[in-house]
Amino acid sequence: MNKLISLLSGIIFGIGLVISEMINPQKVLGFLDIFGNWDPSLAFVMIGALTVSLPMFHIIKKKEKPLFEEKFDYSNNKNIDQRLILGSILFGAGWGLGGLCPGPAISSLALLNFYSISFVISMFIGFYFVKLLDSTTQAR
Amino acid sequence: MNIVNFTPISSLTGGIIIGFAVLIFFLFNGRLIGISGIASNFINREEKRLDNFLFLVGLIIGPIFYKLFFNKEIYINISNSFILLIIAGLLVGFGTRISGGCTSGHGISGISRFSLRSLIATITFMIVGVITVLIKNYL
Numbered sequence: 001m002n003k004l005i006s007l008l009s010g011i012i013f014g015i016g017l018v019i020s021e022m023i024n025p026q027k028v029l030g031f032l033d034i035f036g037n038w039d040p041s042l043a044f045v046m047i048g049a050l051t052v053s054l055p056m057f058h059i060i061k062k063k064e065k066p067l068f069e070e071k072f073d074y075s076n077n078k079n080i081d082q083r084l085i086l087g088s089i090l091f092g093a094g095w096g097l098g099g100l101c102p103g104p105a106i107s108s109l110a111l112l113n114f115y116s117i118s119f120v121i122s123m124f125i126g127f128y129f130v131k132l133l134d135s136t137t138q139a140r
Numbered sequence: 141m142n143i144v145n146f147t148p149i150s151s152l153t154g155g156i157i158i159g160f161a162v163l164i165f166f167l168f169n170g171r172l173i174g175i176s177g178i179a180s181n182f183i184n185r186e187e188k189r190l191d192n193f194l195f196l197v198g199l200i201i202g203p204i205f206y207k208l209f210f211n212k213e214i215y216i217n218i219s220n221s222f223i224l225l226i227i228a229g230l231l232v233g234f235g236t237r238i239s240g241g242c243t244s245g246h247g248i249s250g251i252s253r254f255s256l257r258s259l260i261a262t263i264t265f266m267i268v269g270v271i272t273v274l275i276k277n278y279l
Contacts, residue, residue, distance in 0.1 A: 003194055005168040010195040013161035013173065013244075014202015018214055020154020021147065023203065026217035030145055032266075032273040037144045041151040046247060048155020053162040054252040057172075060163075061253075066170030074172040074249070077240060080257050085264060087239025088246075092265035094231025096272025097224055101243040102236060103175040105229075106196060108216060110203040115218045119229040126233020127180035 002068040014107045020045040023108050025099025032096055162248060165195075172253070174245020175199070176236035235265075 021027040022045055030039030065071055095101050100108070100119055108116040162173045169191070182192040203214055220228070236242040239261050241250060246265075250258020 002169050003190060005164060006191040006194040007198045009161045009165040009169075009173065010198020010200075011202045011205060012164065012198075013158055013175075014199040015206050016154045016157030016159075016161060016202075017199075018154070018203045018206045019157060020151045022154065023214065024216045026219065027145075029273055032269045033277065034270050035141060035274055036277055037142050039145040039147075040143065041145070041147045044148045044151035045155035045158065048152040048157075049159040049162065049248045050155075050251060052156055052159025053166075053248055056159075056163045057166060057249075057252040060167050066166070066168055068168045069170040072166075072170040074166075074170070074253070075240070078255070078257055080260055084239050084257060084261055087235045087237070088261040088264035089268050090231050090235030091239060091242065092235070092268025093272050094228040094233075094235055095243075095265060096269040097276065098220060098228030098232065099218070100228065101175075101232060102179055103199065103242070103244050105232070106175065106179060107199045107203055110200045111214060111216060113216065113218070115220070115222070115225055116216070118222065119225050119232075122226045122229030123233035124179070124183060126230045126235075127176075127183060127237050129230075129234055130180070130237035131184045 005068060013103065014110075016049075017104050017107045020048075022101075023104045025104075028095070028099040028101075028104075032099075158244075158248065162244075162252070172245070172249035174241050174249055176233075176242040177240070177245050180233075180237055239265075 017023045022042065028042065031042040061072065098119060102123060105116060105120050105123060109120060165171055165173050178192045178195050182189060182196060207214060241258060241261060246258040246261040251262065
């Protein structure tokens, strides 16, 4: 059953990305263009998502365990370090250049658009670089 | 500053739906959604590979379901050059793995659990995103 939930959560998330238009890079770039022709819409995506997820997280985490698994499994990393800041700067630059972040990029594969497919491939190469970097420096 | 193309209702609706996806995944499977984490763990880790794979498949079928049910086309507009997109993809992949999260992992899940780390990450990538667009528009 938990496999079905994984699939279902992905589907719902993907539909949310389409309805909110997060999937459209033009919309994202409009949101980031505060000093030009600003489209503040996407702030409402975050407000909408947090309105549901923030209170529900604090209610659900009090449960002994999730419904289909033996235990809760989420990061409790509290490190505020150079990696966090440097990584966020690089991500922000990539987001501003392309107008795509990981979720919308993967969802847009459904549209079989050559550009979004290329973006996703290079994003996965980026993920893999970090794995190589970490295994050589043994930072983790 | 000019406000253009403002669509608060559809954005809010889509956001609420995204919030429900986070809620369901957490309530049933005990995990918080972060797409960059799910996607990179899918290629880099054995653990929960099938769950991660199914989630990613869901992300891709979501838009297809939307098209079938609402009978609407999905328009996306990518005006960037190919080279710029490849660079952007590398930066997004590399950056989100170094910082441990993206718009969903830090911006939604992290902030939901009151993680200061995620709040700082979110503010940082938003500010840098704004600066990047500003610079790009003036070049």
